[in-house]
Amino acid sequence: MSKSNPTDRPRAAPMFKAPQTPAQTNPIPSSSPAFGTPAHPIRPFNAVPAAAKQSVLPILLPPATLRPVAFRTFTKKHSLTLTSSALQVLATFIGRHCGTGWREEGLAERVLEEVAKSWKNYSKGVIVEGDSTELKDILKNLEGSMIGGRIVASRELSRQNSLNLGPSQYGDDSTTRLGLRPGSLGREDSQSSLGMSMLEMDENDEDALKDPRKWLKVIDAFEQPRLVYNVAKKHFDRDSSKPSLLPQASHKTQVFRNRYNLIHQRILRNESFQTSAVEASKTPSLKRTSSALATAQQSYKLTPIANLLGRNGSNHMILGLLTISPTGTLAINDLTGSIALDLSHAKPVPEDGAWFAPGMIVLVDGIYEEDDNHGGTLGGNGGVGGTIGGKFIGFFIGGPPCERRSVTLGLTGTNGEGDTTAGGGFGWVDFLGVGSERAVGSKMRKLEQRLLGKRLEEGDGVGRGRMIIVGEINLDQPRTLQALKKLLGIYAAEPEDDTPMTFILMGNFVQHAVMARGGSGGSIEYKEYFDALASTLSEYPTLLQAATFIFVPGDNDGWASSFSAGAATCLPRKGVPEMFTSRIKRAFATANAEAEKEGGKRADGDAIWTSNPSRLTVFGPMHEILVLRDNMSGRLRRTAVQFASAKSSDGDGDVEMAPTPALPPPATEIDEDVQEAESHEPEAISEEDKLTHDTHIARKLVKTVLDQGYLSPFGLAIRPVLWDYASALQVYPLPTAMVLADTEAPAFCVTYEGCHVMNPGGIVAPGRRGVARWVEYDLLNKVGKVREALF
Template sequence: MSRPNQAEKPRAASIFKPPPTPAPLNPIPSSSPAFGTPAYPINPFNPAGAPVRASILPILLPPATLRPLAFRTFTKKHSLTLTSSALQILATFIGRHCGTEWREEGLAERVLEEVAKSWKNRNGGVIVDGEGNDLKNILKNLEGSMSGGRIVANRELSRQNSLVLGSSQNGEVSHTRLGIRPSVLGREDSQPGLGMSVLDAEAEDEDGLRNPRKWLKVIDAFEQPRLIYNVAKKHFDRETANPSLLPPASHKTHVFRNRYNLIHQRLLRNESFQTPTFEAQKLSLKRSSTSLATAQQSYKLTPIANLLGRNGSSHMLLGLLTISPTGTLAINDLTGSITLDLTHAKPIPEDGAWFAPGMIVLVDGTYEEEDNNASGGLGGSGGVGGTIGGKFIGFFIGGPPCERRKVTLGLTGSDDGGVTAGGGFGWVDFLGVGSERAVGSKMRKLEQRLLRPGSVNEDWGGRGRMVVIGEVNLDQPRTLQALKKVIGLYAAEPEEDTPMTFVLMGNFVQHAIMARGGSGGSIEYKEYFDSLASALSEHPTLLQSATFIFVPGDNDGWTSSFSAGAATPLPRKGVPEIFTSRIKRAFATANAEAEKERGKKTDGEAIWTSNPSRLSLFGPTHEIVLLRDSMSGRLRRTAIKFSSSKSNDEDEDVDMASTPAPNPDPQPEQEPAEMEPTADDTLSSDLHAARKLVKTILDQGYLSPFGMATRPVLWDYASSLQVYPLPTAMVLADTEAPAFCVTYEGCHVMNPGSIVAPGRRGVAKWVEYDIRNKVGRVREALF
């Protein structure tokens, strides 16, 4: 009876189908300890009856949201003034005809570009007014030339824009007068400048965007787009519900589900988990009977629920390490949970990564049923959706292999070319600064022009640097002395060669402030920042030409008032403005003095961001993660200790060193101290600890791979903790780990440590990161 029903469904066109209604919540309580799996299996897929999404979904676009884009197009590019009435009309038109993809696909900019050119061709004047009929007539003609939110170059539009593309007015060619190229209205399938046509060379000269710091953007964790991986569509969906600090309990399981789905899809795209095609198997069978033994082995994941009735068989599981209510170690996935026995397990690589409850791991072993397992499961549900009877004996355990950023975004070629290819998530805008496929190539060209070396011999230095200083305890006089020394070194450099940004990481006090921890209260806390403002005011040139970014720690306000120095929930907001007013006043005074003395307006600024946060430079070209967390000590306290582990780090060193840095450090006397093991036992131990920490975090793809009781997480903002795709660089300020700079799978991870080197009197330590070469180095100075 199902075949006639399936044949009747395609009668109506897909565009007239009603939108899908949200499925009702499952009233059956969850029986899976980690992922909230229902007690009975469900099928979330409906490929036969899934409605097709309409091409354009009209929205109500507020004029204030469209104002920045309209200002760049009309005022900066075409020297036109847009009134509020005209902005309202344009916002209504773009919201109705471009829909939800008006920003990501660059549809709105094309419409605004076409309207501006048509207005100038009509000699409408400098002011674009929406009261008359000129703007309405332009939009009316444009409406008939749009299809799916895009401008189609039909006969009507070609006739309307004939003056723009070829004719002359007053003896001057129109496209030369407008300062654009005729290829703007070229083929619809070629979109080299999608959403970023304002980055033309003419616009760049007019806007004065030659300073690379203009393209630096700090993205707060609470403002980052919240993306959820959709298993059915194999794509990312933007979470539309308003986040809350006190969400329903079901959102906790969504955090683990999203983590699992991300790692699972990443794992299935790995070559080791892809089954050979039928043709390849057939060819190998024809060659020789032993070819199957030499062929590349492909692994297969087994859901935990499928272990029932398969006693003594070998499987590979992907799941979340947890502690069961009985106190034993267990592993969970979306189908169920089972007790895990790691008595004879060997970590892969041996002593090369941490494994703690809260991490998603791969376990290879054998399933062993219980002798008295009459019901098939301890949960009384037949093993489906609950705890599976018996135990899984693991022989090997390892983290899910990491995936390079280029593979995730579907890019091929060198960093200079940035040639895009099919596949991957290149069209996803992970940070709200534009997707890689939309603006990546244009941003790379802009980066090459603005961050090129000043001379042939200049390999390190200049504006393309970022200075990272960790554990700035302002209540310690020695810390303030070390900070003055570091800032004085860069203030002595020429103004045109000062670093682009300074990142100061907390804790800004040694003990928990406002929690009777020994650092005083709120009044003393403000005085500490006032002393920092006085130290910064001694070097006004840095305040005028650099961006200072402050990332708080667990001891800073306000969260330390109720945590008393314990681990606070991630992400956490920045330091309140009530304590930082004096520092912002110092930057405003320095900028005012520069404008008064030299007649040149400067825009140095201080930004107080969240922990963690991200830096975006030239859109998606450079993504830098900033995190302040003492993760090494937490891993040592909670990690699993294997009886078969040995203190041998030769394999890990070879494995990590096999991943080359994208651009090696041009100064060979400093790179071996960071990347290559030497004969010094202390240096070798520090290097091994750094590689072990970096591999653990990047393989997990998550900044807090612990249980909720060990490191709390705000459930609705957990997507900001995802490290997927891999960033180009990552700052992990961990005072319990040695200072290091290590590259793993193309991601350069840096730990500045504490600015006052522990155990060394009068030594200041920090990290200097060269954005152009994508490599950092640990620097020291005496104070």
């Protein structure tokens, strides 16, 4: 059989011939290798006539007209930056091939979508250059698949771009066919993870992904993407500047600006600060309805501090940073100015429900009282950017209302797991570099159901989705290692399939800052303590082979304690240096080698030394666990503002005063001395009262931290912060779970606004002899519980 000419129409039997049209020409698709079509394809029955290509009337599309659409597609959706030359090239291409239907029919958005996806598969760069060879090749290939201004191979293109994960980038593994291989969620491609939303799940690769621990990722605070909220765009921008430990002084001001802008936009999204446009447009009426009254009561308005000038005696609500002025009095600052704050008559909301310390951003409702001597200003600066004369008398003070994670990410379905297209929020933002909620959220939920949900239903390996959290492991105390052996022995006795996913061991790993010659010993003794820990872990090889051990340092650990001497160090802080932990890593390598030698199976237990704070993610953005080691409750009690209302009695009525005592006998002073010298047994506190007190302290601590949305809500003199890494301390959006290891607070597990907060305390329960204590967190149900055992 002779080969036909590619330019001739292929012959077929009459019964298979498609109906002829007058203007029909050769409908053979392009034979470009980019689209995988053969050199001599068979003519499809539903081929669109090539004459349709001539129906598009080219137009001259100005780049400025296309800029909003290109910005929405490239920058907001794909986190790419278009240069002016690239925008000119795209405008010329769309005007020539899409014509007048580029806006009304949405042809331009489809073209830009395919160009953005193809660019991310060509290059790792985020800047799209107009004179680049990659962009020219993309447009050349795209031109061959367009008919009548439409991309006829859009679906095939999207699938090819999404699944074309070459072995040079991700390795030759069967799971790369999914596009969901754990390594594919790296930080380099975190902003380019949008293509994953087009992928299909492959049920044949279940064996390769049967271990949920493969999807566990530990994100160091120094490697976390540094995002800054852009007030003009109302979106998050990536800080592209190089961070430094000794930055410019302007970066210190930027830390406050970022915190304020983030909380300010969060408050404006709250329903209590949104005025109904329908009620505002109505004509005022004397008739009072319940709905109108409710709207008036729930609507609040924030007033900038600079706008208080000339409004003496008026009531306002202000949002600002609580600080201490150079004169020693309280003041409140925002981006427009500063004013003295009088809280002598203030009442906290809720009462005794949170701490308010200098360094926190608070809401204050009160009256502005003008200074008669200075006319309301100080230094003639009009209040803008300076201190306003007079004072603000606060009647109510409270923290900024918290926002649920589902609201922040724009999840509108049941339990925050539904479609995100109808909701607002920041679902497209990749906060941690593991993929955004809109990009990979739905796929990760299916994967979680396969790996954890089915096991729970079948009762096979139900304990695999657990995290064991242990706090304050003082290796220089013998009782600590005894308690740790008891804990590890409990989980080592369980079946291998039920081994917990990870163990989180938290410092301080020494009771005193030995690196600063505190307590006894120095760096040599400090290494010996970790060698003793390595010997303890080596006794449980099954745990080392099947679990990931994560170590989070405290303030007494090296190297930071060498110059802080156990005081509060800068946050975030790096992990323990490798020179002290080499024996522990050797223990894991030995356990894995023995498992491969004896059973012939591959063991990949691992030890990770991370920063404080750090974040753990499981299944991408599905589970985010924030880990912080800090004695925050004690610092809050020392620095919090005391209110007069808390000291006064609860009753508002008359107080019955005691009668005037009679004159004491001459021997009263001697009797008092004897009375003080005698031993008195203190009143016993009931277990119920102690439990109520511990619960109250836990809720107070959790509400304070999550309302602030910041892990160091103190002044920089109280808790230093590395300015360029302050974005790692933001608690926005709320994580699914948070570990706040505080030895000065009782152990607890509390849920607030959908965020489950856990405090394991110390591994050795204080005041109780021979009791080991830790927290066990269930990843699937998102619930933790405090566990205890005798040793």
